Amino acid sequence: MTTTRQAAPAATSDGAPPARQAQPAEERHATELAFLAAYDDGPRPPGWALTPRAVVTFICGSGGEALELPKGRRSGAGVTTPGDGQAPPSRLVVEAKFVGERALVERCVVTLAGERGLLLVGEPGTAKSMLSELLAAAVCGTSALTVQGTAGTTEDAFRYGWNYALLLAQGPSSQALVASPVLTAMRSGRVARVEEITRCLPEVQDALVSILSDRRVSVPELAGTPDAQVAAAPGFTVIATANLRDRGVSEMSAALKRRFNFETVNPIADxxxxxxxxxxxxxxxxxxxxxxxxxxxxxxxxxxxxxxxxxxxxxxxxxxxxxxxxxxxxxxxxxxxxxxxxxxxxxxxxxxxxxxxxxxxxxxxxxxxxxxxxxxxxxxxxxxxxxxxxxxxxxxxxxxxxxxx
The missing domain is CATH 1.20.920 (Histone Acetyltransferase; Chain A)
Incomplete structure (x- = not known):
């Protein structure tokens, strides 16, 4: 029996990208993010796309109230919605995206504003990953810098690897280095996400210890070059998730635990x-x-x-x-x-x-x-x-x- 491989879906006739089963939070809620960026011009931690107050509103919603841009910012203050390039609306009801305690979300935001690691723990199915994605999208504009923890995850996923074709051709170089999502987040001052951190082996987890304490990664293969050490830009931090059912699979070391603030995401009470x-x-x-x-x-x-x-x-x-x-x-x-x-x-x-x-x-x-x-x-x-x-x-x-x- 023969089968025919179907080609990947191409762009539509009007040039729009093909439909996808799921969109990342920053695309799914692009209009709300652009609106909140223009709505709240209060103080923001370095590297943040929104104010901490606006991040909480983005996740918890505006309580059914229609928020209105101040007259001086009705044009969006130069802020546009990614994808369509349009200015955000002048009036918008922000939908609640997380069903849970507002105080929990506020504590998470405060942790990230202090550039502290955040660890979301709880039973499976309590929306830890969704909350992590929403926080990253609101804080730095992308939730894509993600490591999926498994028993096969290696230290390269937290530090760096190599393009071996370039490595063999020209030796260790900046061009041959392949940055991990965590290293990319460090360079750009964004949020890195680590899903199911306790599924990773303990020696792999511990690669995060120096990253969260020293805020830099050394690349000894590039010694003597400007890229021999990568220092974290302002705004960099890590959000990790862990299921309580996975305790004992790969228990985190005490040193790594100390570098995270733990927040428990409970099942919905109401x-x-x-x-x-x-x-x-x-x-x-x-x-x-x-x-x-x-x-x-x-x-x-x-x-x-x-x-x-x-x-x-x-x-x-x-x-x-x-x-x-x-x-x-x-x-x-x-x-x-x-x-x-x-x-x-x-x-x-x-x-x-x-x-x-x-x-x-x-x-x-x-x-x-x-x-x-x-x-x-x-x-x-x-x-x-x-x-x-x-x-x-x-x-x-x-x-x-x-x-x-």
Missing amino acids: PEAEAALVRGQATAVVGRAGAAFRVDDAVLDALVTVFRDLRSGRSAEGWDVERPGTVMSTAEAVQVAASLGVAAAYLPSGDVLDLVPGHLLGVVRKDDPADHSRLLGYWDGPVRRRAEEGSAMWRRLWDLRENLR
């Missing part, structure tokens, strides 16, 4: 806020799949309730629930809601609620086979009791218990 976030993000996923989101709010509310109950080990009514070993995160709830939306759009066959037990089973089976029985126990507990209290939604879910076999 059930209504979580339901709204799941609904909004699932709608966006289904929209990118070329369809409209047609899942009833009641189904989504029930789905979010199940996730919250299993995550906390206690139902909304106060009944005890045996927690599964897997993480019942908001991110997982979004994926299930999106799957329901895609199924409703492209495979409409009966009630979409019938699909909920199967998708939940797919979530809880990821880590521990015993989680299957825990999900059945949840059905025999809160789901059954809610059904007995007369809820038609939960009665239908109780009737679907056989789908968990």
Whole structure:
């Protein structure tokens, strides 16, 4: 059987770039960033694109209030929106992009303003990476200077490597040196991001110790040249993320921990806020799949309730629930809601609620086979009791218990 390799999507007929599944935060929210740069002309730390106050507003939103540019800055004060070159609007409601404590965001911004390393920790699926991306985009205009931590990540990812063709042809030189995202951030005074830092081996992690303390990287191969040492420009710092479930995988050294301020990103506390976030993000996923989101709010509310109950080990009514070993995160709830939306759009066959037990089973089976029985126990507990209290939604879910076999 032969297959035909399709060419990469070219630019559209009008010259616009091809559509992408996801855009970085600085492109997705370019209008808001340009507006806030013109709106708040207060003091900014060296190298920052926005004031610290504007960074907090960008992430937490303006609370539904339409912000208005002062008359003297209605033209955007020379600020334009990347991509279209247009001046920002004179009036704009800034949307909230992170559902969580404003005080947490403010502490993160203060840490970065002091050029201190920031480490975001928490359970998987609590939007640590998204918060890291938003912070980097607002502070320095790019979230692209990122290292993805894995067991195979080497020290080169934090320091530098070499273009070996040039290295063999002309020996060590500035042209042959390949800067890491961290080194590039140091040179330009920007924010470097390290995702899943505890997935990196300890000896690789420790490459950051001298970078965060001395704020420079030595290149001994270029000794005697101006590039033998790279000093961090004002504004450089590092945002790292780590999952609490990864403790013990590659524990950070005490020396490295001391160079970070730790901030814990907790699951969303407000059930209504979580339901709204799941609904909004699932709608966006289904929209990118070329369809409209047609899942009833009641189904989504029930789905979010199940996730919250299993995550906390206690139902909304106060009944005890045996927690599964897997993480019942908001991110997982979004994926299930999106799957329901895609199924409703492209495979409409009966009630979409019938699909909920199967998708939940797919979530809880990821880590521990015993989680299957825990999900059945949840059905025999809160789901059954809610059904007995007369809820038609939960009665239908109780009737679907056989789908968990």
